[in-house]
Amino acid sequence: PRTLGILGGGQLAQMLALAAIPLGVRVVALEPDPQAGARLCAEHLCVPYTDPAGLARLAKCDAVTLEFENVPLEALDFLEGRVPVRPGRGLLAHSKHRAREKEGLRAAGAGTADFAVIEAESDLAGALAQLGGQGILKTSELGYDGKGQRRVQSDAELRAAWDDLGRVPCVLEGLVPFTREVSLGVARTASGNLAFGPLVENVHRDGILRTSVYTGGDQRAEAQAREIARAVAEAWGLEGLMTLEFFELPGGELLVNEVAPRVHNSGHLTQDGGGVSQFAAQVRAVLGLPLQGWKPPLPTAMVNVVGVDGLDGQALEPDWGAIDALPGTQIHLYHKAHRQGRKLGHVNLTAPDAETLRSRLAELERLIP
Numbered sequence: 001p002r003t004l005g006i007l008g009g010g011q012l013a014q015m016l017a018l019a020a021i022p023l024g025v026r027v028v029a030l031e032p033d034p035q036a037g038a039r040l041c042a043e044h045l046c047v048p049y050t051d052p053a054g055l056a057r058l059a060k061c062d063a064v065t066l067e068f069e070n071v072p073l074e075a076l077d078f079l080e081g082r083v084p085v086r087p088g089r090g091l092l093a094h095s096k097h098r099a100r101e102k103e104g105l106r107a108a109g110a111g112t113a114d115f116a117v118i119e120a121e122s123d124l125a126g127a128l129a130q131l132g133g134q135g136i137l138k139t140s141e142l143g144y145d146g147k148g149q150r151r152v153q154s155d156a157e158l159r160a161a162w163d164d165l166g167r168v169p170c171v172l173e174g175l176v177p178f179t180r181e182v183s184l185g186v187a188r189t190a191s192g193n194l195a196f197g198p199l200v201e202n203v204h205r206d207g208i209l210r211t212s213v214y215t216g217g218d219q220r221a222e223a224q225a226r227e228i229a230r231a232v233a234e235a236w237g238l239e240g241l242m243t244l245e246f247f248e249l250p251g252g253e254l255l256v257n258e259v260a261p262r263v264h265n266s267g268h269l270t271q272d273g274g275g276v277s278q279f280a281a282q283v284r285a286v287l288g289l290p291l292q293g294w295k296p297p298l299p300t301a302m303v304n305v306v307g308v309d310g311l312d313g314q315a316l317e318p319d320w321g322a323i324d325a326l327p328g329t330q331i332h333l334y335h336k337a338h339r340q341g342r343k344l345g346h347v348n349l350t351a352p353d354a355e356t357l358r359s360r361l362a363e364l365e366r367l368i369p
């Protein structure tokens with residue numbers, strides 16, 4: 001059988017491994033967290049990401065992919081030349097650093113929020129005024145789920161935010177007056193074949209994705225998103241799968257918010273919509289297996305289950321029994337201990353038509369804190 005190495009052992013690695021099995025692919029995951037063993041249906045290399053023996057084991061796989069973008073570049077340096085790493089170091093250098101990402105997106109012809117690069121004290125002066133007086137300061141590296149970001153409305157707030165974030169390299173983005181947020185996955189084989197996922201509409205709460213919805217009735221936005229995704233995939237030499245997050249402006253134009261070099265939380269709904277899942281698509285794209293699009297045949301939605309502490313400090317639990325009893329639901333758990341704000345699982349919902357989906361989604365949301 002073929003083997004696929006994965007850098008990382010979180011829920012994305014879990015779901016990639018689950019999708020790989022029926023394709024006849026064995027997964028080897030490098031993940032230092034010993035707790036990950038319970039969630040991975042894979043050979044678990046429980047060592048640091050830069051461990052030479054662990055990396056040597058990955059180098060024996062047919063290909064290596066990743067489930068998070070903050071992989072140490074030393075690990076990639078070791079692997080490159082020994083095994084195909086998809087996506088590779090070049091694409092990762094763009095997507096793991098917000099300033100380079102925005103520059104790379106613009107070079108590929110994609111629109112982004114207006115931004116200023118903040119790397120030294122002297123970059124602060126005048127930056128906010130140039131962006132219309134309000135913005136979001138984001139660390140260039142390591143942020144996720146809204147961590148490492150501060151909204152600012154004055155120069156004093158900007159200075160305080162930069163201090164608070166540790167005076168590390170940042171980008172200051174102008175506030176985008178978006179009407180909604182959408183995302184789209186694109187896969188590309190080493191030989192240049194392209195395939196796309198569904199255009200998904202996303203709602204965030206406190207910087208964390210809450211719900212994703214796919215109804216299929218979004219032809220214009222989907223065509224635009226595909227065109228941008230194709231241009232970026234080709235400009236950045238994508239091999240494997242990546243996901244673009246977009247802001248939709250009032251006139252319908254899409255700006256790229258950020259790019260994840262992998263499957264994405266908003267694509268989890270493809271697990272249960274009746275077609276190929278984003279996870280199977282990533283496995284196929286990385287290993288060069290025949291590739292097809294992964295738009296679900298049915299309207300589908302997803303609600304994240306995020307850790308919420310009650311007033312007494314105890315975990316607030318979703319009403320699992322009622323969720324199970326709602327038609328068309330499927331529960332997915334990540335085998336993670338409860339922590340406030342941590343993604344612990346998600347529930348997918350499938351319905352015969354968009355209207356039924358929306359009404360059942362409202363019911364489902366009431367059952368999840």
Ligand code: ATP
Pocket residue numbers: 113136138143144145146147173174175176177181204207245257258
């Ligand atoms: P993720 O978990 O998606 O990686 P992240 O920490 O990288 O999150 P972003 O995607 O940059 O964060 O921002 C989180 C959310 O904050 C966005 O989905 C959007 O709702 C809001 N947001 C971010 N940047 C802007 C902006 N420039 N203008 C308006 N809203 C924004």
Ligand code: MG
Pocket residue numbers: 143144145258
């Ligand atoms: Mg991000």
Ligand code: MG
Pocket residue numbers: 245257258
């Ligand atoms: Mg994001």
